Amino acid sequence: MTFYDEVGGQTTFQRIVDVFYREVSLDPVLKPMYPEEDLGPAADRLTMFLVQYWGGPTTYSERRGHPRLRMRHVPFRVDPDSRDRWLRCMRTALDEVELSPLHDATLWDYLERAAYAMVNTLPSAAASPGGRPTLDARSTSEDSTETA
Numbered sequence: 425m426t427f428y429d430e431v432g433g434q435t436t437f438q439r440i441v442d443v444f445y446r447e448v449s450l451d452p453v454l455k456p457m458y459p460e461e462d463l464g465p466a467a468d469r470l471t472m473f474l475v476q477y478w479g480g481p482t483t484y485s486e487r488r489g490h491p492r493l494r495m496r497h498v499p500f501r502v503d504p505d506s507r508d509r510w511l512r513c514m515r516t517a518l519d520e521v522e523l524s525p526l527h528d529a530t531l532w533d534y535l536e537r538a539a540y541a542m543v544n545t546l547p548s549a550a551a552s553p554g555g556r557p558t559l560d561a562r563s564t565s566e567d568s569t570e571t572a
């Protein structure tokens with residue numbers, strides 16, 4: 425029995441993603457990031473991905489190929505703020521679906537790690553604590569006029 429089966433299969437993942445995108449549609453930072461006005465297709469892709477990841481049908485890869493999630497997120501500005509907003513929407517979704525505590529913790533742990541790994545943009549160097557940009561902040565900063 426896979427995790428997918430244990431939590432209730434397709435229906436459960438669909439419910440999680442439905443609540444998640446309901447929350448995304450209300451978020452002033454996340455909503456404009458989505459290329460399509462209709463969030464339905466994005467919801468389908470996320471559902472298929474999660475279903476496949478947790479041991480359900482592999483429809484995601486049949487339709488979309490290898491997930492390569494970090495690469496697919498490169499066009500979007502995933503910074504700590506959007507990551508936290510994304511996670512807040514997911515937290516609301518998991519709370520509404522009410523999995524068992526163990527299933528909830530397992531899924532949440534994965535989602536948190538995945539969301540942290542998806543960050544591809546750091547806050548601007550000027551905003552970093554102490555004003556001292558790290559190497560990473562420097563290389564992704566839009567402000568390249570800094571001299572010292």
Ligand code: HEM
Binds near residue numbers: 467488500508535539
């Ligand atoms: C950390 C904050 C994140 C933000 C702001 C974000 C935002 C986005 C955006 C704007 C899209 C494009 C919509 C679409 O065409 O589907 C997208 C796609 C997608 N995201 Fe995220 N995402 C985040 C994290 C994650 C995480 C943690 C996962 C997986 C656990 C994930 C899974 C996906 C998937 C599967 C797609 C569709 C990929 C495809 O097949 O084209 N995202 N995301």
